[in-house]
Amino acid sequence: MxxxxxxxxxxxxxxxxxxxxxxxxxxxxxxxxxxxxxxxxxxxxxxxxxxxxxxxxxxxxxxxxxxxxxxxxxxxxxxxxxxxxxxxxxxxxxxxxxxxxxxxxxxxxxxxxxxxxxxxxxxxxxxxxxxxxxxxxxxxxxxxxxxxxxxxxxxxxxxxxxxxxxxxxxxxxxxxxxxxxQSLGVFEIAIEGVGGHAAAPHRATDPLQVAARLAVEIAAIVGRHIDPMEAALINVGSLQAGTTHNIIPAHASLSGTIRALSADVHEQLLSRLRALCDGFAAISGCTIDLQLPHYSPxxxxxxxxxxxxxxxxxxxxxxxxxxxxxxxxxxxxxxxxxxxxxxxxxxxxxxxxxxxxxxxxxxxxxxxxxxxxxxxxxxxxxxx
Ligand SMILES: [Zn+2]
Ligand SMILES: [Zn+2]
Missing domain, CATH: 3.40.630.10 (Zn peptidases)
Structure with a gap:
């Protein structure tokens, strides 16, 4: 050159x-x-x-x-x-x-x-x-x-x-x-509840079901809560629960990433994620712990x-x-x-x-x- x-x-x-x-x-x-x-x-x-x-x-x-x-x-x-x-x-x-x-x-x-x-x-x-x-x-x-x-x-x-x-x-x-x-935020969600026999779901709080429903709701955050003219992404990259077909597990976990082109939108995504965790904890009886181990703006x-x-x-x-x-x-x-x-x-x-x-x-x-x-x-x- x-x-x-x-x-x-x-x-x-x-x-x-x-x-x-x-x-x-x-x-x-x-x-x-x-x-x-x-x-x-x-x-x-x-x-x-x-x-x-x-x-x-x-x-x-x-x-x-x-x-x-x-x-x-x-x-x-x-x-x-x-x-x-x-x-x-x-x-x-x-x-x-x-x-x-x-x-x-x-x-x-x-x-x-x-x-x-x-x-x-x-x-x-x-x-x-x-x-x-x-x-x-x-x-x-x-x-x-x-x-x-x-x-x-x-x-x-x-x-x-x-x-x-x-x-x-x-x-x-x-x-x-x-x-x-973009910003990059990592989230990790640990769900603790009561497990038990698959035939007695009424005696359990079923963290697996909570994790699955949470994953579906997380995927809907961008489409329902973020201005369509903004760039925003929230993705669940792992979901873990259970060991076999006839046991309701006592824990489940999810992790994923959040990305946005503004700190404001990143915060909006996070606040919806927090609201979902709190809401599912209230309706399921499970404890849901949300950790944010990494963030860069x-x-x-x-x-x-x-x-x-x-x-x-x-x-x-x-x-x-x-x-x-x-x-x-x-x-x-x-x-x-x-x-x-x-x-x-x-x-x-x-x-x-x-x-x-x-x-x-x-x-x-x-x-x-x-x-x-x-x-x-x-x-x-x-x-x-
Ligand atoms: Zn590089
Ligand atoms: Zn690199």
């Missing part, structure tokens, strides 16, 4: 090496020991001070111009997924059951390349906060870094992140204003920062290669927590591969200098 500086082009092989080293030793969320050691090693070799221990294995380094000005946060995620990859690569995962099939190895390597470029050519004003986040999958990493004082210690006026996107072709990019990725891009990101992408990819009118994607990313702390943008860079989370997903190393160039342009736009 002609709009990438010769310096970044020259850095491409080294970025690919970093990426492939991370790829060969993938680590799950909060276990990114070797990955963060590699990141720290590279950052220290650039003369940057590395701040460890934010969110466990998370790291931060700051490139400071020494001149007062805005502070721009750039974030990369570092974790892998609990699955095997089915690629025959010389640097394929050496760890059975763990693989970089979402491309976070590439995100990390691209941010390291950006760091190197920024150290070689510091911005004219302000500073850049480089955030290497653990545990994006499962969504606890961002919130843990924030709880550990990420933004108190390293104030950011704006934050940016990118994700590779196999739904776009290589050389294409997209960013939109407003909701970009929708990613919402600020208009001004989304426009800067689009401009930066156009400069790198070409004016006709950047889409700003695509619909939101139905995925989620806990970068949303950072977007709640500072205005920013989450952008997508296209790449030819199987979809993320597929065993044959393959990060394209050609994307590394592209991503680093986009980050670099965003910084130059804001800080000079």
């Amino acid at each position: 002609s709009n990438i500086s010769p310096e970044l082009q020259a850095l491409a092989p080294e970025m690919a090496q970093w990426r492939q080293r991370i790829h060969a030793w993938p680590e799950l969320g909060f276990e990114e020991e070797r990955t963060s050691a590699l990141v720290a090693e590279v950052l220290e070799s650039l003369g940057l001070e590395v701040h460890r221990g934010l969110g466990g294995t998370g790291l931060v380094a700051v490139v400071d111009s020494g001149v007062p000005g805005p502070s721009i946060g750039l974030r990369a995620d570092m974790d892998a997924l609990p699955m095997d990859e089915q690629n025959d690569l010389p640097f394929r995962s050496q760890r059975p059951g763990v693989a970089h099939t979402c491309g976070h190895d590439g995100h990390t390597a691209a941010l390291l390349g950006t760091a190197r470029q920024l150290v070689a050519h510091p911005p004219k004003t302000g500073r850049v906060v480089l955030v290497f986040q653990p545990a994006e999958e499962g969504g606890r990493g961002a919130i843990r870094m924030i709880e550990d004082g990420l933004f108190e210690r390293f104030h950011c006026d704006e934050v940016y992140a990118f994700h590779n996107m196999p739904l776009l072709g290589f050389g294409e990019g997209s960013v939109r204003t407003g909701a970009t990725l 929708p990613c919402v891009n600020a208009p001004e920062q989304a426009a800067f990101a689009a401009e930066a992408m156009r400069e790198v990819l070409g004016a006709d290669k950047v889409k700003t009118d695509l619909r939101a994607f139905p995925f989620s990313d806990d970068f949303s927590y950072m977007l709640e702390q500072a205005p920013g943008a989450y952008l997508f860079l296209g790449m030819d591969s199987a979809m993320c989370h597929h065993p044959t997903f393959r990060f394209d190393d050609n994307l590394l200098p592209v991503a680093a160039a986009v980050f670099d342009r965003i910084v130059r736009k804001r800080l000079g």
Whole structure:
């Protein structure tokens, strides 16, 4: 791509090496020991001070111009997924059951390349906060870094992140204003009641029946309670009850996910779910316990920062290669927590591969200098 500086082009092989080293030793969320050691090693070799221990294995380094000005946060995620990859690569995962099939190895390597470029050519004003986040999958990493004082210690006026996107072709990019990725909430429902003999249902409270009816009612929430112009999804993914044909079981359980493009709609879905649990508890005599072990809000891009990101992408990819009118994607990313702390943008860079989370997903190393160039342009736009 002609709009990438010769310096970044020259850095491409080294970025690919970093990426492939991370790829060969993938680590799950909060276990990114070797990955963060590699990141720290590279950052220290650039003369940057590395701040460890934010969110466990998370790291931060700051490139400071020494001149007062805005502070721009750039974030990369570092974790892998609990699955095997089915690629025959010389640097394929050496760890059975763990693989970089979402491309976070590439995100990390691209941010390291950006760091190197920024150290070689510091911005004219302000500073850049480089955030290497653990545990994006499962969504606890961002919130843990924030709880550990990420933004108190390293104030950011704006934050940016990118994700590779196999739904776009290589050389294409997209960013939109407003909701970009959905919220994700997990719910777990435990139903406890009185079991017994199948021939004596009047002596039982039958949690199995409650679970089955609850599953049907949950499926009707969106259609009956949510504005049809809103995006909303609530899905039961597991239902467990009973052991054999002639016993009424004493417990049953359900679990599922909630997704929406606004925190309000997410809350509406949850409040209907709570009402259903309370209602079925009242009419059945069972105890129904609703747990919400995971939530990440929708990613919402600020208009001004989304426009800067689009401009930066156009400069790198070409004016006709950047889409700003695509619909939101139905995925989620806990970068949303950072977007709640500072205005920013989450952008997508296209790449030819199987979809993320597929065993044959393959990060394209050609994307590394592209991503680093986009980050670099965003910084130059804001800080000079
Ligand atoms: Zn993923
Ligand atoms: Zn991902």
